[in-house]
Amino acid sequence: AQKVTQAQTEISVVEKEDVTLDCVYETRDTTYYLFWYKQPPSGELVFLIRRNSFDEQNEISGRYSWNFQKSTSSFNFTITASQVVDSAVYFCALENSGGYQKVTFGIGTKLQVIP
Amino acid sequence: EAQVTQNPRYLITVTGKKLTVTCSQNMNHEYMSWYRQDPGLGLRQIYYSMNVEVTDKGDVPEGYKVSRKEKRNFPLILESPSPNQTSLYFCASSSSGATYNEQFFGPGTRLTVL
Numbered sequence: 001a002q003k004v005t006q007a008q009t010e011i012s013v014v015e016k017e018d019v020t021l022d023c024v025y026e027t028r029d030t031t032y033y034l035f036w037y038k039q040p041p042s043g044e045l046v047f048l049i050r051r052n053s054f055d056e057q058n059e060i061s062g063r064y065s066w067n068f069q070k071s072t073s074s075f076n077f078t079i080t081a082s083q084v085v086d087s088a089v090y091f092c093a094l095e096n097s098g099g100y101q102k103v104t105f106g107i108g109t110k111l112q113v114i115p
Numbered sequence: 116e117a118q119v120t121q122n123p124r125y126l127i128t129v130t131g132k133k134l135t136v137t138c139s140q141n142m143n144h145e146y147m148s149w150y151r152q153d154p155g156l157g158l159r160q161i162y163y164s165m166n167v168e169v170t171d172k173g174d175v176p177e178g179y180k181v182s183r184k185e186k187r188n189f190p191l192i193l194e195s196p197s198p199n200q201t202s203l204y205f206c207a208s209s210s211s212g213a214t215y216n217e218q219f220f221g222p223g224t225r226l227t228v229l
Contacts, residue, residue, distance in 0.1 A: 102160065102171075105160075
């Protein structure tokens with residue numbers, strides 16, 4: 001069975017602070033995919049990143065960065081210089097490979113950025 | 116415009132009255148999924164489909180049915196809804212193989228079962 005743990009249920013930061021959202025996963029598969037999605041207060045789900053298990057390079061996209069460490073089964077997400085528009089629920093997800101699409105989401109981390 | 120559509124967006128119904136939530140995508144995607152979102156539980160996969168006539172159970176399939184007769188449509192059927200199926204439902208689609216990068220989600224259907 002696969003599992004995704006987002007231990008931080010809610011985080012509050014003051015605008016311009018950096019914040020890291022943790023994601024720890026469990027899977028028996030050697031090939032898998034990890035995702036982060038953002039759900040703003042309006043409710044839609046917005047794709048942020050996909051990473052396959054063979055690519056441990058860290059990724060940076062503007063103020064967002066991701067740190068993937070297979071040794072600790074973690075895929076953490078950092079927002080640098082947070083803004084009020086970053087306030088949302090962020091979900092980490094794990095998909096196993098094999099030609100099908102069983103996806104497991106974490107319970108989400110609610111981020112509140114205070115002006 | 117590439118999109119996943121769901122209908123209805125909001126539905127209030129009563130226990131036991133059969134209902135169908137439709138999902139359609141215009142991107143020719145092979146994969147489609149249904150999720151429910153509940154406070155404190157995140158998103159949980161109900162069913163997924165790898166292609167026409169190929170479906171499989173996710174983590175919480177009890178009380179739901181799906182069908183995939185056409186590539187673009189993946190309806191979710193509640194034969195006898197119960198109050199514990201009150202939830203926010205999302206449909207998603209994605210391509211397979213080398214072009215796969217993300218799931219595209221529909222706008223969500225908020226269902227209340229009284």
